[in-house]
Amino acid sequence: MPVTLLGAAEIRALAAELDVTPTKKLGQNFVVDANTVRKIVHAARVQPGERVVEIGPGLGSLTLAILEAGARVTAVEIDHRLAAHLPVTAARHGVDADALTVVDADALRVTELPGEPSVLVANLPYNVSVPVLLHFLETFPYLQRGVVMVQAEVAERLAAAPGSKIYGSPSAKAAWYGSWRLAGTVSRQVFWPVPNVDSLLVAFERDAEPRGDEDLRRRTFRIIDAAFGQRRKMLRQAVSPLFGGTAATASAALEAVGIDPTLRGEQLTIDDFVRLAASVH
């Protein structure tokens, strides 16, 4: 039996059946347009037989599109009613029971994913999109690539290059794990309820080799936080608490790895941050 998708009317009827009123707190803006969920799955190049993790499946519209492409899905949903009902929706829409595994949990706290998925596809809850992405990339090394829908400004930041005004701490931290690019626009009208922000798709691909171990990552992220915590200050000032406490000691550390101490954080690449972190013990 082929997998069928949820239509807009069906989604509203399902919400009524489950007595679900979308809440802002959980970022519940459901996609009610079949073309959009197929577009997301296409952008992620989901292949038959692949294992995909979806964060926040909600009523299941994107989940069914991933399953329609022949993938298996591990879905992590914090809302118990939605998590409990997802297998019912899947069965009604022609999905084999073993193609879907639901994890009823807060995605920020999960430490294991059944099936070790290699692809992430999600319409992320906006209030936790960056922390949840960083948590997944850090905790699940088998995750190789993905496409997520996030607030437009967040997508632009994740994909921003050094030197741009929007390049910030999320951009540099995301770059620790791999490369990021904008992967498509989405109209507000495809959501229910219609949000008051624009959304974009952003795609990532994990680097073939990790940049370093957990200790180096922590040290690098500490420097990134310091550099962007006071982004208008020159680096020699902004990172001084981590390098001897004065602008002079920080300047020496920066110069030792070939970084001009009068630059600002937004001008450093992830390679620069890592080189600096690796120079301290």
Ligand SMILES: C[S@@+](CC[C@H](N)C(=O)[O-])C[C@H]1O[C@@H](n2cnc3c(N)ncnc32)[C@H](O)[C@@H]1O
């Ligand atoms: C923007 S909606 C997307 C729903 C569905 N995937 C769609 O596209 O229609 C975000 C979903 O994430 C869930 N969610 C919010 N915070 C979460 C968290 N910390 N962990 C797991 N799921 C979460 C919400 O309950 C909601 O179902």
